[in-house]
Amino acid sequence: MATGKVITSVAGASAADVNNAVNAAEKAFKTSWGLKVPGAQRGRLISKFADLLEKHQDELCALEALNVGTRFDERYWHVQILRWMGDKIHAKTVETTDKKMAYTRHEPYGIVGGIVPWNFPLLMASWKLGPALATGNTIILKPSEMTPLTALRIADLFNEAGFPPGVVNITNGYGATTGDAIAEHPKIQKVAFTGSTLTGRKILKASAETNLKVVTLELGGKSPTIIFDDADLEQTLKRAAGGIFTNMGQSCVAASRIFVQESIYPAFLEKFIALAKHLTDNTGSPFDPNTRHGPQISETQFNRVMGFINSGKQEGAKVAIGGERHEQEGYFIKPTVFTDVDSKMSIMQDEIFGPVCSVVKFKTEEEVLEVANDVAYGLGANVFTENASRAIRVAHALEAGSVWVNCAQALEMNMPFGGYKQSGIGRDLGQYALDMYTQVKAVHINI
Ligand code: NAD
Numbered sequence: 001m002a003t004g005k006v007i008t009s010v011a012g013a014s015a016a017d018v019n020n021a022v023n024a025a026e027k028a029f030k031t032s033w034g035l036k037v038p039g040a041q042r043g044r045l046i047s048k049f050a051d052l053l054e055k056h057q058d059e060l061c062a063l064e065a066l067n068v069g070t071r072f073d074e075r076y077w078h079v080q081i082l083r084w085m086g087d088k089i090h091a092k093t094v095e096t097t098d099k100k101m102a103y104t105r106h107e108p109y110g111i112v113g114g115i116v117p118w119n120f121p122l123l124m125a126s127w128k129l130g131p132a133l134a135t136g137n138t139i140i141l142k143p144s145e146m147t148p149l150t151a152l153r154i155a156d157l158f159n160e161a162g163f164p165p166g167v168v169n170i171t172n173g174y175g176a177t178t179g180d181a182i183a184e185h186p187k188i189q190k191v192a193f194t195g196s197t198l199t200g201r202k203i204l205k206a207s208a209e210t211n212l213k214v215v216t217l218e219l220g221g222k223s224p225t226i227i228f229d230d231a232d233l234e235q236t237l238k239r240a241a242g243g244i245f246t247n248m249g250q251s252c253v254a255a256s257r258i259f260v261q262e263s264i265y266p267a268f269l270e271k272f273i274a275l276a277k278h279l280t281d282n283t284g285s286p287f288d289p290n291t292r293h294g295p296q297i298s299e300t301q302f303n304r305v306m307g308f309i310n311s312g313k314q315e316g317a318k319v320a321i322g323g324e325r326h327e328q329e330g331y332f333i334k335p336t337v338f339t340d341v342d343s344k345m346s347i348m349q350d351e352i353f354g355p356v357c358s359v360v361k362f363k364t365e366e367e368v369l370e371v372a373n374d375v376a377y378g379l380g381a382n383v384f385t386e387n388a389s390r391a392i393r394v395a396h397a398l399e400a401g402s403v404w405v406n407c408a409q410a411l412e413m414n415m416p417f418g419g420y421k422q423s424g425i426g427r428d429l430g431q432y433a434l435d436m437y438t439q440v441k442a443v444h445i446n447i
Contacts, residue, residue, distance in 0.1 A: 003330040004299065007066055010148040012173035018140065018181035021169035025111045025138035026187060028166030034108050034136045046086030046133055049154075049161040050079045053122075056157065063149045064121060065286040069295040070247060072287045077413065078126035081429070084413050085130030088434055101445050106438035108136035109189035109214065113182035115175075115203070117195045118144035118297055119250040119353075125151060127218075127428045128192045133167070135437040140169045140188065142179055144195075146297055148172040175199060186211045190437070194218040194252075196351075197377075197422050216426030216436050219419055220351040221252045221379030224372040225408065226394065227268065228365075229261040231384035235406070237268065241275045243382055243408035245335050248294055249355040250301070252423075253380035253402070253409050256357045257348060259368045265361045269339065272359060273321045276335040279355075283326050283334070295331045296354060302331035305354030312338050312347040317358065343371050351377065365394065373399045378420030382408040401427070 013021070033042070053060065057075065065072040095102040114128030121143055132139045143151040155170045171178050179199075183191055183206035190213055193203050200217040207213045225240045243255035260268045282292035296302045302325075309323055322336030338358040341348055347358055362368040372381065381400040385391050395403040401418045404410050411417055416432035418424050426436050 003295075007149075010152065010172050012145070013142075013171035013178045013181075014173075015177065015181035017173075018171055018178060018185060021140045021171050022111055022185055022187050024166035025140060025169055026166075028164055029108075029110050029138045032164035033138055033167045034110070037136070039134070039136070042134060042136060043086035045161055045163055046082050046130070049158055049163070050082040050086070052157040052161055053082070053154065054079045056153070060122060060150050060153060062287075063153060064147070067147045067149050068118060068121065068297055069286050070120075071289075071291060071294065073289065076120060076123040078122045081123075081126045081413050082130045085134040085434065088134060088431065099447055101447060103443055105441045105443060106135070106435075107441055108437065109439055110137065111188050112137040112139045112437065113185070113188045113191040113213075114139055114141040115179050115182060115191065115193045115195065116141070116143055118146040119247060119252070121147040122150045122154070124194050125154070127194070127433070129168070131428075131433040131437045132192070135434055137190075137437055138167045138169075140171055140182055142171050142173065142182055145172070145174045180206065183207065184210050188213055190214040190216075192216050192426075192428075192436070194428075196220050200424070214439075216428075217419075217424040218252070218417075218426075218428055219379075219422065219424045220353075220377055221254070221419065221423050222257065222349065222351055222375045222377040223253050223255040223380040223382065223400070224398075225255040225258045225382040226362075226368055226372060226384065227258070227260045227264070228383075228385035228387065228390065229263045230386045231264075231406070232386065233264065233268065233271070236384040237271050237275060239382070239384070239406075239408045241272065241279075244357040245276070245279055245293065245355050246409060248296055248333075249305075249357075250297065250353055251409065254351075254353065255380070255382055255408060256352055257372070258357055258359045259362050259372060260359060261368075262361050262363055265359075269320065269337075269359055273337060276321045276337055279335045280322065280326065283328055283332055293332075293335060293355070295328075296333060297331070299331060301353065302333065305333055305352060305356060308347055308350070308352045308354065309333075309336055309356060312341070312345065312356075312358075315342070315345045315347075317341045317345060317347060320359070322355070343374060349375055365390065369394065369397050373397075376422045379418075379423035380404065380409070
């Protein structure tokens with residue numbers, strides 16, 4: 001936990017355990033799930049499970065506060081996602097004549113592997129569980145080794161909701177053992193992965209070298225926030241700060257590059273630093289209701305983020321605020337703002353995954369678009385302007401899977417979410433996600 005103390009220890013699944021889970025999932029798929037159960041019935045069970053998640057949300061959120069360091073009263077929307085997915089099964093007929101008919105069936109893959117990260121454990125799990133189960137797949141879910149607790153608890157709730165045994169299999173464990181066993185298993189037909197770009201490459205490679213399983217990847221990001229001089233400054237300040245400091249910067253869409261048009265740059269910077277100071281002054285335990293800024297999840301992540309801060313300093317960037325650990329006991333880092341950066345610096349190119357950003361001055365729309373797109377990632381981007389034509393023009397020119405205009409990180413469960421470039425392959429959320437969990441069969445019949 002945040003202070004470095006051990007909460008508990010949890011058993012890790014070996015390759016043999018994963019194999020047992022796959023056998024259970026296969027049996028369940030063939031006998032009591034998949035195409036044996038109407039979509040509406042699956043939807044009813046998912047909805048019952050969502051009700052149980054809601055009923056136990058205080059306990060689940062406290063577990064995540066212990067495990068991740070997010071505030072104990074933070075409520076994410078995993079419940080709503082599961083309800084939404086459980087309700088959206090369909091079929092399509094595409095062609096009929098007097099002599100012939102043809103139709104398509106959207107069939108589940110069978111056994112799906114879901115591998116998720118630690119930054120929003122329940123939310124990320126629900127992004128995989130919802131569409132996999134709604135479309136009739138059985139699932140082997142592997143949470144991050146750093147956040148096993150809520151996944152273990154929801155295993156009980158799946159039983160309580162009445163899911164047949166083997167439909168949902170939670171396998172805790174390390175990436176190199178449990179994760180690898182899932183990525184390489186010949187009976188798993190699809191892996192839905194959320195995590196780093198580095199691990200995403202390994203999953204793709206494992207698929208290529210085993211059974212060519214379908215792989216969807218939700219990977220890292222280096223999102224820009226672009227603020228034009230006609231933006232509503234007060235609203236923009238709060239949203240730009242939320243865009244980077246939410247969850248202590250441990251978000252795939254963390255907007256760690258903030259571009260501000262030159263005429264408002266001094267005023268923006270002064271107020272932005274004041275906001276960062278407010279967070280610094282209200283740093284503490286995730287169980288304290290006054291806390292506005294918490295810890296990094298682990299010593300490893302703490303050291304990684306501090307490494308980026310040191311590299312920024314060494315490369316000549318100026319620390320406007322923060323740039324050091326917080327005096328609280330544990331892995332706390334002060335919200336950090338760099339200025340005087342160059343776009344080739346590591347802090348401007350690499351995903352930091354911590355409360356660290358750079359505030360950069362720009363002159364023109366063309367100039368800022370070029371720098372904003374000049375990274376390997378393409379997950380999200382935020383644009384602030386009151387000029388509607390410019391907002392649309394810039395949204396279209398940005399190389400990112402999601403663009404938010406006059407808001408930041410505003411995900412909707414019925415809109416697709418995913419990455420351009422090295423931020424991923426495929427989409428989570430919405431109908432697009434459901435499509436990613438089915439394969440299409442064309443049936444042609446002569447009448
Ligand atoms: P990670 O890649 O280290 O781990 C993610 C998961 O993969 C964990 O469950 C881990 O155990 C597993 N894993 C690790 N090595 C593996 C291997 N060889 N085979 C199979 N599985 C393996 O990522 P993380 O540190 O847990 O999470 C942070 C990363 O996740 C960041 O890069 C962040 O941007 C990304 N992320 C992306 C999204 C998105 O939707 N695009 C959302 C949240 C987080």
